Amino acid sequence: xxxxxxxxxxxxxxxxxxxxxxxxxxxxxxxxxxxxxxxxxxxxxxxxxxxxxxxxxxxxxxxxxxxxxxxxxxxxxxxxxxxxxxxxxxxxxxxxxxxxxxxxxxxxxxxxxxxxxxxxxxxxxxxxxxxxxxxxxxxxxxxxxxxxxxxxxxxxxxxxxxxxxxxxxxxxxxxx
Amino acid sequence: xxxxxxxxxxxxxxxxxxxxxxxxxxxxxxxxxxxxxxxxxxxxxxxxxxxxxxxxxxxxxxxxxxxxxxxxxxxxxxxxxxxxxxxxxxxxxxxxxxxxxxxxxxxxxxxxxxxxxxxxxxxxxxxxxxxxxxxxxxxxxxxxxxxxxxxxxxxxxxxxxxxxxxxxxxxxxxxxxxxxxxxxxxxxxxxxxxxxxxxxxxxxxxxxxxxxxxxxxxxxxxxxxxxxxxxxxxxxxxxxxxxxxxxxxxxxxxxxxxxxxxxxxxxxxxxxxxxxxxxxxxxxxxxxxxxxxxxxxxxxxxxxxxxxxxxxxxxxxxxxxxxxxxxxxxxxxxxxxxxxxxxxxxxxxxxxxxxxxxxxxxxxxxxxx
Numbered sequence: 336x337x338x339x340x341x342x343x344x345x346x347x348x349x350x351x352x353x354x355x356x357x358x359x360x361x362x363x364x365x366x367x368x369x370x371x372x373x374x375x376x377x378x379x380x381x382x383x384x385x386x387x388x389x390x391x392x393x394x395x396x397x398x399x400x401x402x403x404x405x406x407x408x409x410x411x412x413x414x415x416x417x418x419x420x421x422x423x424x425x426x427x428x429x430x431x432x433x434x435x436x437x438x439x440x441x442x443x444x445x446x447x448x449x450x451x452x453x454x455x456x457x458x459x460x461x462x463x464x465x466x467x468x469x470x471x472x473x474x475x476x477x478x479x480x481x482x483x484x485x486x487x488x489x490x491x492x493x494x495x496x497x498x499x500x501x502x503x504x505x506x507x508x509x510x511x
Numbered sequence: 512x513x514x515x516x517x518x519x520x521x522x523x524x525x526x527x528x529x530x531x532x533x534x535x536x537x538x539x540x541x542x543x544x545x546x547x548x549x550x551x552x553x554x555x556x557x558x559x560x561x562x563x564x565x566x567x568x569x570x571x572x573x574x575x576x577x578x579x580x581x582x583x584x585x586x587x588x589x590x591x592x593x594x595x596x597x598x599x600x601x602x603x604x605x606x607x608x609x610x611x612x613x614x615x616x617x618x619x620x621x622x623x624x625x626x627x628x629x630x631x632x633x634x635x636x637x638x639x640x641x642x643x644x645x646x647x648x649x650x651x652x653x654x655x656x657x658x659x660x661x662x663x664x665x666x667x668x669x670x671x672x673x674x675x676x677x678x679x680x681x682x683x684x685x686x687x688x689x690x691x692x693x694x695x696x697x698x699x700x701x702x703x704x705x706x707x708x709x710x711x712x713x714x715x716x717x718x719x720x721x722x723x724x725x726x727x728x729x730x731x732x733x734x735x736x737x738x739x740x741x742x743x744x745x746x747x748x749x750x751x752x753x754x755x756x757x758x759x760x761x762x763x764x765x766x767x768x769x770x771x772x773x774x775x776x777x778x779x780x781x782x783x784x785x786x787x788x789x790x791x792x793x794x795x796x797x798x799x800x801x802x803x804x805x806x807x808x809x810x811x812x813x814x815x816x817x818x819x820x821x822x823x824x825x826x827x828x829x830x831x832x833x834x835x836x837x838x839x840x841x842x843x844x845x846x847x848x849x850x851x852x853x854x855x856x857x858x859x860x861x862x863x864x865x866x867x868x869x870x871x872x873x874x875x876x877x878x879x880x
Contacts (some may be wrong), residue, residue, distance in 0.1 A: 346858070351833055374740055394652030415550045415554060417550075417554055421554070423788060426676060426677075427551065427553050427554070427675045427676050428551060428554075428675060428676075429550050429551060429554040429676070429678070429780055430549070431545055431551075431665030431673040434667065434680075441677060444677060445677060445680065445738060446653050447735065448677060448678055448738070449680070449681065449736045449737065449738035449739050449740035450652065450712075450736045450738065450740045451738060451739020451740070452739065453669050453670075453680075453738075453740065454667075454668075454669060454670055454672075454680075454681045454682070454738060454739070455681075455739055455740060455741045455744075456668065456681065456682045456684075456741035456742045456743075457652070457655075457670065457682065457741075457742055458668075458671070459659040459664050459666055460659065460660075461659075462666060462668065465596070466668055467630065476757040502833075
């Protein structure tokens with residue numbers, strides 16, 4: 336069997352991926368597999384990264400759908416102008432903002448690459464403080480509602496004071 | 512200051528010691544960081560990369576840890592200096608190929624090193640000799656905390672630190688150790704070990720990182736996943752796996768000594784023979800044979816020899832180091848001659864290896880009385 340990329344060497348690396356209900360098969364020689372990063376566990380799981388081989392193979396038949404797909408696919412990062420096609424080319428994103436732009440497409444990819452899809456660990460202090468205080472505020476407000484429902488007005492008053500301390504400007508209505 | 516004068520001398524560098532340094536050559540933790548408002552280096556145009564560089568470099572140079580430092584832009588370093596930095600594991604091969612808008616800052620003794628505009632805006636690493644992952648993490652964590660007040664990091668609450676490649680997203684951390692595993696290689700146990708380490712979600716690579724071969728029986732083990740697991744958990748997981756690999760390597764060496772002492776001694780004796788008698792030798796062969804000499808030292812076959820000598824030779828016999836010492840114009844064949852001269856000279860005072868494990872057989876090596 337011939338390598339699908341260089342069309343010279345014998346294909347030794349065979350790669351099958353099921354996308355939706357379609358099976359894609361890629362046969363590569365060792366050099367091309369290496370060049371395309373198929374050996375690299377981080378990036379091998381997306382056959383379309385390789386070449387868009389499936390589209391090239393039966394381009395006549397796929398022509399019409401490819402055009403339609405191109406229009407839909409032409410998602411572009413408003414900040415840096417990076418497109419999905421760029422990502423397929425080298426597996427790197429354009430700028431930090433791309434993570435918002437391509438969030439939907441990335442979710443599945445992150446699942447295959449990582450232990451989870453939500454960050455656990457270090458955060459810059461400034462961001463951490465902001466996140467912490469907004470979470471604390473939420474929990475205090477919940478407790479306040481509950482206290483009011485249970486007519487525990489002493490507790491409610493204490494909670495209200497605590498909330499005022501964290502968010503003195505927001506959420507405090509002007510005194511009557 | 513000239514690069515070569517700032518770098519530690521190979522003779523000093525090879526004298527550094529750390530826990531378990533018979534097997535663990537070094538421990539390294541690197542963090543990937545980017546700043547808001549700039550495209551990632553691989554996608555940014557040259558002008559934007561240069562603008563980012565102008566923001567990044569002064570911020571790094573202002574940190575306390577980098578008070579005593581070497582800093583340079585890649586276009587001001589010549590090709591030979593860049594190659595020396597690669598041979599010292601301070602920059603990647605990819606980074607060595609970069610020009611204006613990319614750079615490097617590292618401190619005295621090369622413990623901390625920051626690559627500017629490699630794949631990410633910042634790739635910062637801490638390296639310590641021996642098995643000291645926690646110490647390396649603490650050092651790079653401190654530098655990162657210092658930098659976060661000086662730079663506007665690109666970070667999201669849900670995804671953590673944003674990186675050019677999604678494989679580094681989250682913590683942006685790569686924890687790795689450089690391991691010398693001749694015992695497992697000679698006992699032909701290395702492949703199953705690599706496979707089981709891979710199954711634990713860790714990568715095993717060669718001497719110069721991604722896509723390089725394991726010259727001199729040196730392997731790099733590192734984490735692959737960076738999102739969904741905290742830095743301290745990743746460090747702890749690596750520590751645990753490394754402890755097991757160390758045990759396997761020690762067992763491998765011990766069982767070779769007990770079951771196949773002649774095979775072992777044959778390798779080490781031949782390595783000594785070639786290194787101390789060759790008149791032309793390639794860098795690759797040198798690396799592989801010095802690895803066996805190091806093993807011989809660890810097993811007590813080379814009494815009176817400092818391991819630092821072997822480690823120093825594995826630095827100074829590398830191509831760029833030879834060119835720096837002799838001449839930039841050296842052709843590979845000329846380097847092979849000079850390398851052999853250097854090895855013969857430095858090993859002239861080293862007596863032949865002695866293998867006690869061979870017991871009575873060893874007497875065959877001694878002159879008849």
